[in-house]
Each structure stands twice: as C-alpha cells, then as structure tokens.
Amino acid sequence: MSVEIPSDLPQGRARSAPRRAALVWPHFNARSLTVWRRNALAWRRHAASSILANLMDPVLSLLALGLGLGLFVSRIGEYSFLEFIGPGLLAGSAMTWITYDLTYGCYDRLHWSRAYHAMIASPLSVGEIVAGEFAWQATRTTLFGLGFLALMAPFGIVHSPWAVPGTVVITLLTALIFTGPALAVGAAARAEEQLSYYFNLVITPMFFFSGVFFPLESLGPALRQVAQFLPLYHLVELARAFILGSPLPNLTTHLLWLGLFILISFLLPGRLLRDALERIA
Amino acid sequence: MREERQTVARARGLVKRYGPVEAVAGIDFTIRPRECYGFLGPNGAGKTTTIRMVTCRIPRTAGELEVLGRDVDEAPAAIKAQMGVVSQENNLDESLTVLENLYVYGRYHGLSHQEALRRSHELLELMQLEGKARVRPMHLSGGMKRRLAIARALVNRPRLVVLDEPTTGLDPQARLLVWQRLAALKEAGVTLILTTHYMEEAARLCDRVAIVDQGRVVAEDAPDRLVARHSGQVVVELDRWEGALPPGTANGAGPIRRADPIGESLYLYGDDGDQILGWLRARGVRPLSFRVRAATLEDVFLVLTGKELREA
Ligand SMILES: Nc1ncnc2c1ncn2[C@@H]1O[C@H](COP(=O)(O)OP(=O)(O)O)[C@@H](O)[C@H]1O
Numbered sequence: 001m002s003v004e005i006p007s008d009l010p011q012g013r014a015r016s017a018p019r020r021a022a023l024v025w026p027h028f029n030a031r032s033l034t035v036w037r038r039n040a041l042a043w044r045r046h047a048a049s050s051i052l053a054n055l056m057d058p059v060l061s062l063l064a065l066g067l068g069l070g071l072f073v074s075r076i077g078e079y080s081f082l083e084f085i086g087p088g089l090l091a092g093s094a095m096t097w098i099t100y101d102l103t104y105g106c107y108d109r110l111h112w113s114r115a116y117h118a119m120i121a122s123p124l125s126v127g128e129i130v131a132g133e134f135a136w137q138a139t140r141t142t143l144f145g146l147g148f149l150a151l152m153a154p155f156g157i158v159h160s161p162w163a164v165p166g167t168v169v170i171t172l173l174t175a176l177i178f179t180g181p182a183l184a185v186g187a188a189a190r191a192e193e194q195l196s197y198y199f200n201l202v203i204t205p206m207f208f209f210s211g212v213f214f215p216l217e218s219l220g221p222a223l224r225q226v227a228q229f230l231p232l233y234h235l236v237e238l239a240r241a242f243i244l245g246s247p248l249p250n251l252t253t254h255l256l257w258l259g260l261f262i263l264i265s266f267l268l269p270g271r272l273l274r275d276a277l278e279r280i281a
Numbered sequence: 282m283r284e285e286r287q288t289v290a291r292a293r294g295l296v297k298r299y300g301p302v303e304a305v306a307g308i309d310f311t312i313r314p315r316e317c318y319g320f321l322g323p324n325g326a327g328k329t330t331t332i333r334m335v336t337c338r339i340p341r342t343a344g345e346l347e348v349l350g351r352d353v354d355e356a357p358a359a360i361k362a363q364m365g366v367v368s369q370e371n372n373l374d375e376s377l378t379v380l381e382n383l384y385v386y387g388r389y390h391g392l393s394h395q396e397a398l399r400r401s402h403e404l405l406e407l408m409q410l411e412g413k414a415r416v417r418p419m420h421l422s423g424g425m426k427r428r429l430a431i432a433r434a435l436v437n438r439p440r441l442v443v444l445d446e447p448t449t450g451l452d453p454q455a456r457l458l459v460w461q462r463l464a465a466l467k468e469a470g471v472t473l474i475l476t477t478h479y480m481e482e483a484a485r486l487c488d489r490v491a492i493v494d495q496g497r498v499v500a501e502d503a504p505d506r507l508v509a510r511h512s513g514q515v516v517v518e519l520d521r522w523e524g525a526l527p528p529g530t531a532n533g534a535g536p537i538r539r540a541d542p543i544g545e546s547l548y549l550y551g552d553d554g555d556q557i558l559g560w561l562r563a564r565g566v567r568p569l570s571f572r573v574r575a576a577t578l579e580d581v582f583l584v585l586t587g588k589e590l591r592e593a
C-alpha cells in the first residue's frame with residue numbers, strides 16, 4: 001500500500017521538523033575561551049574586593065572555630081581541630097565561591113544584563129558559553145584556593161609538599177562539579193528568590209554534612225552511607241589527604257564518584273540555558 | 282552560488298508557536314542584497330519572533346528559513362559570523378566599559394587582540410562615542426546606548442545587519458542620528474533588516490516593507506507603492522459636515538476609494554483632495570471642518586487591518 005503525497009505540498013513544511021539536540025554538552029574550544037576572557041575582564045575591575053570578600057569567610061571560620069572552639073575540642077584522630085577543618089574549609093569554600101558567583105551571575109546574564117543574549121547573537125553557541133563558564137570558575141576558584149592555602153600556612157596546617165598541586169586539583173575538581181549545577185539553577189530559576197532554595201536546601205546542608213567540621217564516623221553508619229552521594233564529602237577527604245598528608249585508602253572510590261558528579265555537571269546546564277535563552281525574549 | 286548572491290534571507294511558510302500562541306503564523310519573504318527591508322507592525326505582531334529566528338536564536342516550528350545562503354538550523358555559527366544583531370532589549374554588558382563591550386564582542390567573533398582593539402576604536406569614532414570609551418554603558422544616554430549596540434553589531438564587518446526596533450524610546454535627535462548611521466551603512470552595501478512600529482521610520486529607511494499583523498504579512502512592497510495601492514495618495518479627514526453621504530461611499534464611490542469612520546471623524550481615501558471635496562459638495566454634503574493630508578503607511582495599516590498601528 002502506498003500513500004499519495006499531494007504534489008502541491010509545500011516543500012518547506014515537509015522538512016521543517018526542528019532538530020533540537022536532547023543534550024547540550026560544554027564545548028571547549030578557542031571561542032569558548034572568549035567567554036573566559038569576558039569574565040576575567042569584568043572581574044579584574046573589582047578583583048580586590050572580590051578576593052577580600054571571598055577569603056574573609058573561610059579565614060574567619062578558621063580563626064573562630066579552629067582557634068576559639070578548638071580550645072574545647074580535643075584532637076580529632078591525630079590532628080588538632082584547626083588542622084582538621086582547614087582542608088575541609090578549602091573544599092567547602094570552593095563550593096560556595098562557585099555557587100554564589102554563578103547562580104546569581106547566570107540569572108543576571110539572562111534577566112538583567114542579558115549578556116548571554118548578546119553572546120548568543122555572536123557566533124558563540126550555548127555549549128561554548130557553558131564551557132567558558134567552566135573555564136572561568138576553574139580559574140577563579142583556583143586563585144582563591146591558593147590564596148586560602150597561603151593564609152592557612154601560618155597556622156601550621158599545611159604539612160605536605162603536595163599541598164600546592166593538591167589545592168589546584170581540589171579547586172579544579174570542585175569547579176568541574178559545581179559549575180554545572182550553579183549554571184543550571186541560574187538558568188532554571190523563574191524568579192531570583194528561587195536561587196536561595198538551592199543554597200538553603202542543597203549547598204548549606206552539604207557544607208555541614210560532608211565532614212568539614214567533624215568526622216562522618218560520628219554520624220553513624222546510615223548517614224555515612226548517605227554522605228557518599230554528596231560530592232563535597234569526597235572533595236573534603238581528598239583535600240585532607242593532600243594538605244595534611246593523611247592516608248587515603250579509598251582513592252579509587254572517591255575518584256569514581258567524583259567522575260560521576262563531573263559527568264552530571266557537564267550534562268545539566270546546557271539544555272536549561274538553551275531553553276532559558278529561548279523563553280526569555 | 283548565484284542564488285546566494287540574489288537573496289540574503291528567504292522564508293517560506295515560516296511558523297513559530299509558543300504552546301497555543303502562534304507568534305508567527307506562516308510568513309514568506311525574500312530579502313535581496315543591499316536592500317533595507319522592514320517589518321512594520323504593532324506590538325505583538327510577531328516582529329521580534331521573526332527576527333529571533335532569522336538571527337538563529339530560536340528554532341522555528343515549521344517552514345523554511347535560509348539566511349546568507351544557509352539553513353539557519355544547519356549553520357548558525359557560520360551565519361552569525363557574517364551578521365550583526367541589534368536586539369530590541371538593551372543587552373550591553375554592564376560589567377564592562379564601552380570600549381571593552383566592543384573589544385569582547387570582537388573576540389567572540391574571532392578577532393585577535395590587536396584587531397579587536399583597532400576595530401573597537403574605529404567604531405567608537407564612527408558612532409561618535411570616543412569620549413565615552415572608559416565609562417560603563419549605564420552612564421550613557423538612550424541614544425548613545427543604541428549607537429553602542431549598533432557599533433557592537435558592526436564589529437565583524439557584517440554583510441547583513443538585523444535591527445529590532447532600533448529607535449524605539451529615543452528622542453527625535455537621537456533617532457535622526459541612528460537613521461543617518463543606518464543610511465550610511467546601506468550606502469556602504471550592507472543589507473539591513475529592521476522592525477519598527479513607526480511608519481515614518483519604515484517609509485524613510487526601507488526599500489521594501491512587510492506590514493505584519495497577528496503573525497502574518499498582510500502586504501509587502503515599496504512604501505510609496507503600498508500607499509498608492511491600498512489607500513491612495515491623500516486622506517481627507519472629515520471632522521464635521523452637513524448632509525448625508527451617498528450610500529456605498531464606505532467601499533468607494535467616485536474619487537473616494539474608501540471611507541473609514543475613525544472616532545468622531547470620517548477618513549476618506551483617494552488620490553486628489555479637491556476632487557473628493559468637489560464630489561461631496563455636488564452631492565449635497567457640506568464639509569464644515571476637515572483636513573487634507575498625504576496618506577502614510579499608517580493609513581495602509583488601517584485600511585488593511587481596520588486597526589490603528591499605534592494602539593493596535
Ligand atoms: N518566549 C515566548 N513565549 C511565549 N509567547 C511569546 C514568546 N515570545 C513572544 N511571544 C508571543 O508571541 C507574540 C508575538 O510577539 P513578538 O514577536 O515579541 O511581537 P512584536 O515584536 O511584533 O511586538 C506575542 O503574542 C507574544 O506574547
């Protein structure tokens with residue numbers, strides 16, 4: 001049986017099904033780095049205040065908790081309380097540096113400054129914009145991370161020669177894992193207030209239950225299992241090993257989990273950003 | 282290859298739906314090199330949606346759309362590389378200075394550091410913004426912002442520049458300056474596509490105009506020919522009169538091609554005002570208060586849609 005196709009069928013309509021990719025991956029290339037450059041130029045203007053604002057928080061935590069509270073806390077394993085929380089604060093702060101900057105940044109560049117709308121009118125693709133944001137967060141977070149490491153050193157926390165490359169690895173991994181979700185949240189939010197759900201329901205609890213301030217052993221085995229699903233937990237373990245030189249028996253497990261989180265982070269934002277750019281006229 | 286040289290943009294049965302809303306309801310156009318082509322229509326007519334499809338920013342729901350010889354779905358980066366875009370909503374980068382806005386955009390387009398800087402300074406001069414290089418866009422007047430947006434769209438020396446309501450919200454002087462720049466661009470051989478709801482703008486700048494309403498093109502031609510064809514050259518605005526108009530005047534009678542009641546007045550379309558008035562007097566109608574003026578695209582819109590362009 002054959003179907004008669006009317007000869008006067010407009011050709012265009014026949015071939016017009018919109019082919020939209022189901023997934024939009026970050027597309028790292030030379031053009032994507034122009035987004036990095038735009039962010040670097042914009043950041044340079046307020047670099048000093050940005051460094052101060054972002055390092056103040058972890059340094060104050062270190063002083064208040066590490067020195068203050070530390071007086072009442074006996075040693076955790078073989079480390080002082082200060083030593084224990086230092087590396088964890090590095091990983092946890094890296095997470096919040098990225099999250100605060102990029103959820104609001106993405107929302108701003110979609111709704112107010114509309115910088116993304118301008119970018120998408122140039123040859124840049126959504127995948128390239130996403131890749132540029134990844135590259136920039138990696139740079140910025142690494143800069144802050146090294147700054148924080150330098151401030152930790154006088155407290156006698158830094159034990160291992162691996163601390164410097166280790167910090168870079170931690171900040172890069174943190175950027176790879178948290179840039180995607182931050183962009184995704186900024187792109188999906190319909191109102192600015194919605195961004196705070198992500199902080200309050202995801203980021204803040206993760207900060208407290210990833211072993212930054214106390215060993216997860218004290219939570220009991222059940223919660224310990226749950227912590228496996230928190231990317232920050234693996235980053236904190238890694239950070240402690242790099243900076244204090246503590247042993248890391250489950251390295252492969254940590255890396256596998258981190259790889260999975262990176263994959264999710266790569267997958268999450270592209271489509272949401274593409275759809276937001278279409279939705280927000 | 283030849284086809285590409287003859288059309289800069291070509292749409293057939295172009296449709297864009299947002300859920301139940303048909304923003305663009307099947308439009309056709311063919312835009313030729315070096316012409317200035319305008320989409321004239323009221324708010325909500327579908328102008329911006331059309332422009333966003335032409336500039337590869339949103340996918341079409343149906344139809345064919347080729348820009349600069351390529352299907353917009355297949356080669357967006359290649360098309361955008363040869364195109365300049367000025368959006369309806371201001372999207373200058375407030376985190377950057379005026380100069381950096383141009384520089385960064387040059388980099389998006391693949392210019393080297395040196396090229397991007399040189400081009401940025403050139404464009405600042407062209408748009409008379411040299412004095413503002415180091416300030417942020419928020420400190421510019423509306424007219425300057427728009428000039429900066431146009432400058433940014435030219436950074437890649439585009440063959441086609443697409444402008445969505447380039448002068449909306451500008452005061453008359455600023456508008457004039459933008460018009461002059463656009464005319465100079467056209468002179469230089471750039472193809473222009475623009476949207477507007479100002480009929481003076483369409484009449485002044487555009488070689489051809491598509492009048493759009495509710496997602497459809499209701500007429501397309503050179504502005505003066507649209508006027509000649511649909512409304513006639515003059516409009517007699519009759520405010521007060523004595524006597525009854527002959528029956529059937531509404532659809533044209535004698536020198537009157539058409540009559541439309543607008544508020545308390547009656548608009549009489551034709552090609553000769555004296556003839557129309559004489560014809561009325563000979564039939565016992567005494568015009569007491571009236572104006573005779575040249576017909577405009579506004580009248581064409583009214584004739585074609587029964588609505589006024591501004592309030593439609
Ligand atoms: N992103 C969108 N989502 C839903 N509806 C939209 C969207 N963009 C435009 N529309 C609708 O499509 C119609 C045409 O809008 P638009 O193209 O902006 O008109 P114009 O530019 O001529 O004023 C309007 O009814 C508008 O509400």
Ligand SMILES: [Mg+2]
Pocket residue numbers: 325328329330369445446
């Ligand atoms: Mg519009």
